[in-house]
């Protein structure tokens with residue numbers, strides 16, 4: 001059984017892109033860790049009250065998905081080893097390789113007013129992963145480059161200081177690794193998009209989900225078939241429906257081929273509602289029970305700390321820091 005680590009930022013509400021691209025592939029195996037990465041959320045401007053609220057809400061989503069046992073859910077800032085290892089990796093990472101990260105290039109390149117944290121972000125992410133000796137990192141397509149950097153750092157460290165780190169692999173699903181905005185199907189569905197109609201939240205009621213899908217932007221044709229270049233909006237809905245139902249994109253397209261976009265979107269809405277409705281119920285139930293969330297996070301923190309501390313000590317030993 002491969003141990004996994006993954007993280008999600010508490011920057012806003014969890015959407016269908018997060019679920020299909022990442023969360024649905026997170027397995028509750030013993031030895032796997034799933035982290036609410038609050039320190040990563042400080043790389044862009046943030047509001048303290050929102051951060052507190054979103055951290056609990058994000059944790060509630062992960063717990064509702066059943067990831068609290070025997071895998072663990074915890075909050076990054078509560079396990080100090082993350083920030084500490086991040087500093088050591090910051091001294092091994094190179095300006096050039098970090099400057100090549102597409103996420104940094106799209107959010108920060110050429111700007112003097114972005115934080116140093118935004119540039120150093122992938123080093124904190126590498127620390128997250130490497131502390132737990134995991135084999136797999138289940139993420140969406142946008143995180144692949146960061147995991148390649150993590151591998152490079154682990155290999156560089158191991159060859160210079162000895163075999164301390166496990167070198168992890170990304171796990172990215174073939175369909176649904178990049179779910180697109182419902183309003184602009186050339187952009188990815190994103191927490192930071194201010195238009196609520198661009199994304200389906202896991203807490204959206206059934207009628208809201210239906211409305212968002214029925215009004216999703218598509219091209220002006222009539223025929224339903226899979227062509228991401230010519231028909232990105234239809235292709236996006238086909239991928240969403242396929243990943244959530246387990247029926248292939250081709251089969252769904254064949255059913256709706258000549259039935260028109262309205263019937264097709266209605267069918268997609270049925271599939272999405274069937275998948276999201278039970279998740280929403282569990283998330284809302286947990287959100288109404290904050291002490292249950294806090295208890296699970298405390299247990300997660302203890303397990304994570306117990307695993308991270310000896311690994312960080314081994315790193316310190318290897319690089320020549322005096323371990324008390």
Ligand code: AMP
Nearest residue numbers: 009017018021022139140177178179189
């Ligand atoms: P974030 O919302 O940036 O914290 O992302 C959490 C996880 O969701 C990461 O593994 C991302 O790769 C994944 N993710 C975010 N947006 C999308 C999307 N539109 N499609 C597929 N995966 C996504």
Ligand code: TRP
Nearest residue numbers: 005006007008009037125128129
């Ligand atoms: N950078 C990831 C994102 O924005 C979140 C993240 C932080 C992460 N640390 C991680 C993902 C470690 C996987 C493993 O989506």
